[in-house]
Amino acid sequence: SPARELTQNPLQKTWEPYDNGLPAGHSAQRGVCMTNCPTLIVMVGLPARGKTYISKKLTRYLNWIGVPTKEFNVGQYRRDLVKKYKSFEFFLPDNEEGLKIRKQCALAALNDVRQYLSEENGHVAVFDATNTTRERRETIYKFGEENGYKTFFVESVCVDPEVIAANIVQVKLGSPDYVDCSNDEATEDFMKRIECYKNSYETLDETLDKDLSYIKIMDVGRSYLVNRVMDHIQSRIVYYLMNIHVTPRSIYLCRHGESELNLKGRIGGDPGLSIRGKEFAKSLAQFINEQNIKDLKVWTSQMKRTIQTAEALGVPYEQWKVLNEIDAGVCEEMTYEEIQENYPLEFALRDQDKYRYRYPKGESYEDLVQRLEPVIMELERQENVLVICHQAVMRCLLAYFLDKPAEQLPYLKCPLHTVLKLTPVAYG
């Protein structure tokens, strides 16, 4: 039988086979990450071990790279059910009433997980709870099997009292549970809450749990135990978890100074800075000096305008080709009016779905995100960094840090001559 005809999708410029004018099967677009069956990530660990921090961060990362992910925090379910938190006694192992409610919440959360993964096209669900007993984990694992999900456990183990105390201060004191308490009362209650779990805590064991897929994170990333990574997405998750850290630091994002083509209203190209652009570069140097940043790394793209901006700082900087501005293909160096005039259909398509729209012989925001993933990974590894880049690139990076979805990403405000200073705090 003859090969099927191909048609080019006008928005994304991808070639798809069609039968009688309709798109046919047999061809999948390789997104950043293909997931064949849904994945259920199960957090494990005593309270104040960073489970929610990891859940939220991981969810943010997976969504950014294009894997629909949602987290399900059982504590939140409990807060919705038991309107007012009284004390740690709720968590005592012999509190029948408490146990009943907690089990109910876990099941409600799992039900929502099932709905998300099996009915709402979710790819990954992060089940955020203590899950400290083998029995509870088996229940969840069975649930996963029944529904055709792959289960991956993420355990956080930490015995350093300083780290735990810091966690409590960062995220527990401000929790809705302790709204009416003083800091001392809250801390005391929370420590007792942790004690409730300790006796029944069964950590993931190399022998007993040898057939499970998991990563055990020890002491906030000093070491890791990784067991039976099953597929691509689990491998990516492990890599990500091994690269993040919690050391305080700041990330500075800005665009190059105003360029000659900016002045003419033209997009793309590789122009140099305008006079005002050069002034911005000098101001930036001054600003950076005043900030007195420890061990600041400076990154630029390989386009002249970002490099010229960095040059004014008088410090070493690194050039990344993947930080180059979005490639506008045939529309490079045109004004928007010229584009509308010469390519009216393209112009309209771009406004329809700016995230997925790919310039003819160029790129889309979606392509940009895939290209920028190594930058994000390295930003996670690093501490203080200044990234001098471009409008579309900066939007992508910002969307990662501020957890903005694809629809909003291409419209994030990133004006020239403006520096965004990002500092991690609590869960964001």
Add this chain to the structure above:
Amino acid sequence: AWASYMTNSPTLIVMIGLPARGKTYVSKKLTRYLNWIGVPTKVFNLGVYRREAVKSYKSYDFFRHDNKEAMEIRKQCALVALEDVKAYLLEECGQIAVRLLWNEYGFVSGYLDCLKHASSPFSQVFFVESVCDDPEVIAANILEVKVSSPDYPERNRENVMDDFLKRIECYKVTYQPLDPDAYDKDLSFIKVINVGQRFLVNRVQDYIQSKIVYYLMNIHVQPRTIYLCRHGESEYNLVGKIGGDSGLSPRGKQFAQALKKFIEEQEIVDLKVWTSQLKRTIQTAESLGVTYEQWKILNEIDAGVCEEMTYAEIEAKYPDEFALRDQEKYLYRYPGGESYQDLVQRLEPVIMELERQGNVLVISHQAVMRCLLAYFLDKNADELPYLRCPLHTILKLTPVAYGCKVETITLNVEAVNTHRDKPSLNSDNLPTSQTPVRMRRNSFTPRASADTVKRPRHYSLGSKPLDPLGPFLALE
């Protein structure tokens, strides 16, 4: 170029483990990967040093821990090797030295002290330990690689197996695995358990160690085959134009049919098929009648302003560019386009996923295929851009022992030849603006604002060709 965040100070990777645990396999593979992504790496195999020192291996008695004379020789060898490592890292600008170490733990701490006292050129030491208790895996390792080792030139299999197992017993007496909870908790290492079933990772210090860990966690030893080929001959191939997004020529379509037949005959279990997002590879895959995945990063090298031109046109219009490319084809970046070096960086996720997968057929393009092939066959940057990847030819790669067996299969469908050998340069060919193109790996020099003129593109979609913007200046 890969940014210098990758490695600022040289790294020494030390392999640890009993014999037949895959240390040499992992060293060679890791070295191949690191060199491919642009990090100069070299293996220093103590077994080789030992074989030079002790001309003829007699038996496993050499490895008995109470054989004092032998121990002296082994220590000497290690010191000699250490000197060579230093020379490599300091003088030859190597970045990473991979040391295969016997499992003498006392030895490890012994020479770690050595490292501290001798002004060592590396502050980063990363241990890779391979631990295996599965006797089947060990036996298979011995058969695959030890039987053909220089230590056993004439013996028959049973004798080899027997001697080697006794050799392992010698080591077991003093073997002390890395202990993350107490003794070795401050070392940076990865412990690979049972060929990748489990990993223990401790104190990863920097980017390169993180990449190494990721790589080691993705490789496997299951037998499988990788098929590499290009799209069928395209319309542009016929007229000698490079790049673009043309469809298959009639002969190209013939090839696609022949490819389908070939694949069916191979009877491959669970074959994955990957293409680029350019029409010609997709059309080729369509003929197979199976599911395939499109990867944008498998697209052909972007020739920038030279897209859709013939080599003759390029030589006429951009003679300096043309000459420069022949001078230094790996680093040369088309104006507004890419270089082979850029391509390698772009293709890294493909390699990583190929390592994870089983049987895969990758239908790609000439430059892309050269990059992938260079990875599997350990070809360096000078050879890579000249590897032969003709149309209508499939390369079948099968991992074997420490490397890759490659089989060339020509499906009998005629096609044009798109290969250009490196021309022998004489003074006539040198461009007038002469700046030697240097390898700038890991260099941290802030660049002066070089006037890299980005030329406007020429597209067949109706945009007007613009005039060249002045004399061409040097590239990076």
